Amino acid sequence: MTKKIAFPAALALATGTAASPAAAADRYTFEGLAGIEYDGRIRVDELDIDQREGDFLALVETKARARVIDRQAGSLTLGYDFSQRSHFDFPDLNRQSHRFSADGRLQLGRAELGASYDFIHFRLGGDALVDIQGIEPKLTVPVAQRTRLTASYRYENWNFLDLDARDTDNHMIALSVAHQFSPATQLTARIRYEDVDAVEARFDLHGFQINAALSLPLRLIDRRDTARLEFEYRDRDYENITPSIGERRREDRSVITATSDLHLTDRFGLRTAIRYTDRNSNFPASNYEEIRASTGLVLRL
Secondary structure (H helix, E strand, C coil): CCCCCCCCHHHHHHCCCCCCHHHHHCCEEEEEEEEEEEECCCEEHHHCEECCCCEEEEEEEEEEEEEEEEECCEEEEEEEEEEEEEECCCHHHCEEEEEEEEEEEEEECCEEEEEEEEEEEEEECCEEEEEEEEEEEEEEEEEECCEEEEEEEEEEEEEECCCHHHCEEEEEEEEEEEEEEECCEEEEEEEEEEEEEECCHHHCEEEEEEEEEEEEECCCCCCCCEEEEEEEEEEEEEEEEECCCCEEEEEEEEEEEEEEEEECCCCEEEEEEEEEEEEEECCHHHCEEEEEEEEEEEEEC
8 A cells, every 4th residue: 555644643643653643654554445346147056046047236345444553573563354256137135245354463582473353244134144254373483584474373263143053163274385486576475274163064164275375566657556366275175974965074165266457547547356266066066167257447546
């Protein structure tokens, strides 16, 4: 984000970190997006709903961050994210989410110890769907010049408001590596193992996921323009028989995403993304191909 708004001086005094206006400006950031998306396969994965047809959607997203503690020894950042996806033809499947987060980091010599907490509230068609709470401690250490290794554990609790059988406790262990080639060029990779324990045994599962992402300078309109390529592969095995198919459910999913961010002015930009999903499963509702394409105007403060 390029343009920052000064954080209130009262908060700086309350946290004992009174600083210059320039330093205070870095503590508060906001990004908003308004745009349109075409989704070639309308789905609600959390409920295994598949409309088997596409639709256009209006998108509204916001992201706000406040760094309430910013010291050499560590930092604490509070965040709020909002997302609204409104269908043209399927209003009952409109999705809205609210995410509140806290991210703390502590410098231990060359290593960094971190911990985060987030609470997410999802709504579907105007009704509450699920609340998710997550906590994630992690340790990051440098392993070479410009290369960092991160080990993390994440616990999530999914609480469906009207579908108790789908409530789950999720445990995830991950190892990731990031290499910074230049300020605008970075390669990251991650492997993660997950174990999901649900109230109803047919939703118990274990699996693994591999992610890779490459961020690159684009410089079509402005030197700050960037492009990002992402690949995700996920493999899951359900541990008990799914009654509707008479056997244990299995699936794998591959996702390729390409995103560009163009800076039209210091405050306004244009974000365009395309995503292809190939999901293979012996469970019919999870066996599909999907293409999403979106574009939107971005405001950065």
